[in-house]
């Protein structure tokens with residue numbers, strides 16, 4: 001008798017940092033090439049591939065759908081265009097906001113466009129794709145100097161943090177900051193008190209219901225998985241909550257573009273995904289995750305590396 005191949009409990013598609021703009025190719029601040037027009041082709045190939053797979057329960061977009069260099073009079077049209085491409089997937093698509101989304105549009109316009117559930121401009125939410133699983137989507141720009149009105153208490157709180165932690169006149173610059181202190185830059189953000197309490201209550205509820213949890217957020221949550229300058233401001237507070245519960249096995253993020261994988265001291269797997277934006281024409285970066293009883297398996301296409309997350 002041949003061996004029986006185990007079927008996943010469910011599978012879902014992933015892509016990060018599409019950062020589309022109808023502008024010529026360029027480079028990041030640190031000189032990494034960015035292919036703004038090509039990134040929509042990466043997304044289109046992703047959607048075709050996900051549809052051909054035929055058994056993906058949903059797709060999750062890890063944020064930064066449109067780049068901050070998109071001309072501002074095109075921000076709305078570009079965001080709608082990209083959402084339409086995602087909507088060609090034959091199933092639900094879950095979005096989250098990244099810093100580049102917020103460079104383009106204010107929260108009150110972004111959230112409805114991206115169909116992000118949430119009240120008062122908050123962009124964190126959870127859903128349950130099967131009874132035994134919970135997906136938590138964090139809003140890493142809850143406390144942020146971008147996205148809220150200038151006089152909003154969250155903008156004021158963010159500016160205070162940046163003033164205290166980052167002495168540079170350009171608050172996007174981590175120059176002179178050491179190790180994880182490099183995260184205190186304007187293009188990152190933090191999770192506010194109310195969201196921390198919400199996270200705790202969702203994880204408690206999942207734990208009571210014997211559900212496993214995958215936590216997703218645009219901004220990486222562990223210093224082991226990404227550049228120190230691309231971390232959530234209060235990753236430590238978020239991880240303290242996550243570590244209270246055995247139910248969280250995997251944290252997924254985008255933002256750092258180069259991709260990374262790290263298992264922390266509590267056995268939580270962290271994976272930051274390779275950016276679609278950095279794919280030279282003819283190359284791709286997207287994938288899907290098979291969720292099994294005792295492991296998750298990321299099946300990447302081309303520049304997105306395969307990863308097994310053994311529980």
Ligand SMILES: Nc1ccn([C@@H]2O[C@H](COP(=O)(O)OP(=O)(O)OC[C@H](O)CO)[C@@H](O)[C@H]2O)c(=O)n1
Pocket residue numbers: 028029030064099100170172173174187227229230255256257
């Ligand atoms: N050292 C730096 C890095 C960036 N900036 C400026 O900050 C803005 C956002 O940077 P950008 O690289 O476009 O942001 P991403 O979300 O794509 O990537 C985040 C991390 O860089 C990934 O590791 C932009 O205006 C940059 O010019 C800066 O001033 N100094």
